[in-house]
Amino acid sequence: MALYNQTLDKGTVLDVLGTTVEALERDDSATRPAACDALEVGSDDWSTSRDRLIEDLLEAEAWMERDTALATEVGAPVDADEGPEFMPSHPTFALLQSAMAEQLAVAPGSAFHPRDLGWLATVYHRLRARIGGKARFIEHQRLDDFRVTMPDRAVVALVSDWGAGNAHAVAVARQIALRAPDHVIHLGDVYYSGTPREAHTHFLDVWKAHGPSRSRYWCLNANHDMYSGGHGYFGHILPAFHQPASYFSLGNQAWQLIGMDTGYVSGSFTTPQMAWLEAQTHQPARTILLTHHHLLSAFRKRGTTLEKWLEPHLAASHLYGWIWGHEHHLVQYADYRGVKCRCIGHGALPYVPPDRLVRRHPAEIVRMETRTSPLDPDRGIHGFALLTFDGPQVFLEYVDETGDTSWTERWD
Ligand SMILES: [Fe+2]
Structure with missing residues (x-):
């Protein structure tokens, strides 16, 4: 639907x-x-x-x-x-x-x-x-809870703002399936308000019909998921994915992807997550942070809440990269306080290509996707990020809904 x-x-x-x-x-x-x-x-x-x-x-x-x-x-x-x-x-x-x-x-x-x-x-x-109130937030009991290991060679697809169940979501899911990643991580937003019904019709059913069949799936919490109290997310999506909580770490010897919940308290973290995050940063692996909400944007108002929570980690250079969604563009921002910043919110929801918008906030853009969708010449093209981990290196390919590549980069 x-x-x-x-x-x-x-x-x-x-x-x-x-x-x-x-x-x-x-x-x-x-x-x-x-x-x-x-x-x-x-x-x-x-x-x-x-x-x-x-x-x-x-x-x-x-x-x-x-x-x-x-x-x-x-x-x-x-x-x-x-x-x-x-x-x-x-x-x-x-x-x-x-x-x-x-x-x-x-x-x-x-x-x-x-x-x-x-x-x-x-x-x-x-x-x-x-x-009726929010769904219950799931907290860790031990600091090594919610940690899953992956091989040193592994492929992870990241996609965000994808829970629309529309033709773009189907096209993106099919392209992800063609790449057969080991893991698929959605960075959040099931529209309109993440009800249990929408968790199925706009999200789980679409993955089942068009997504990769052998991947392990993950999902972050987000603002739209919480508008109905998070019951679709906590009560349906997490159990369907056998995902224990709304924050987790997926890592190997060299890298760890740390997904954090910025939806339960919109645009912020919750206190329990921070003690857990602190423990994860003691790992030798480099950290790539995943959140739904943005650290910064040239187009959308930026709160300072996330940065304040993460101040000790930013000051100590704990973060190698930070990938977020929420804003429906694909943008590579200039490094901020030594952190590689990427927005990949172009998963499925129609958007105006960012080169047609007024830049209203200070955030330096290195490059951005400005092509239009083959399904709609007035709207931007959709896609996802494919991360291929290979020992100390990770190759990033931004793949669009037709299977073409927006650009690639290498982090090492
Ligand atoms: Fe959002």
Whole structure:
């Protein structure tokens, strides 16, 4: 199940939000008992449930208005509105988009009619995912937990922002399968909000149908995965991959890939991970850090949280490289504090090639992928990174959705 055009259209999503709020505010007493039934709330809880739903939707609308005003002011896309397709980094919008997709799946021709109690119930139950709380974070017991070894010669595919289930995701998965890597690591984001249903239809099912059959799979946690509380990620993806936790190390004598969770607390780490990371950096192997969120970007606002958490490791030169996603481009940034920095977020979600965008933040770009996709001449090409470990060296090839190579490099 790919993403729907309606759910990716900003005007449609905002219209649906507006008419849904209107219907809830109207609170028609004639239909209230039926609404209580549809939403599975008692009449005593109706006002509270309705008010909470309205509050969440209006807060999201206000957030969007603030960002739209800012975009007008600076004359450039802002973080809420970075793509041609509407995929804002806001939990309520992501959950609303999940609800719209569920409605379209059961009733493809139907609009999101505010008097349709089935639609209201779907919205309500989706947004309630936030009230239900997050999935439990899995912590290590010992400092050598979550460590897996790989041979000195091994091939690892890294792909990010790939959980869209669209034609690009299928094309990228097929290209990864052709390279038959030992491991496949997804750097996070299953759209729209990482619900259990989306964890299957936009992620696990697509790997099963088109991905390599003999690889071991891994997945990092990310913002979209957490918008529904992380239940799809922790409850479905991790068990399917036999992955013990949302942070892990995969390494050999010379190198270790360390995947860290920056989704559970969005754009940050969690305290337990840091003690574990500290222990991993005592290994003689060189460390390549993998996260969903970015250390820096020329196009997107950069927080300083990750850098602050990692300050001791940066100061001690513990990190050789850092590869992230979140932003939907393929970019090689100049070394930052001695760390090789790469963004590989061009896994599947349509994006405008970065050479057409205004660079709004200080981050030196060495090279970036600017070609367009064969499936859409107005959008950038998609792909993944293939890392071939060979003793003290690692060869990196950035492969696109057609099987061609964007560029290669060697780290040693
Ligand atoms: Fe993201």
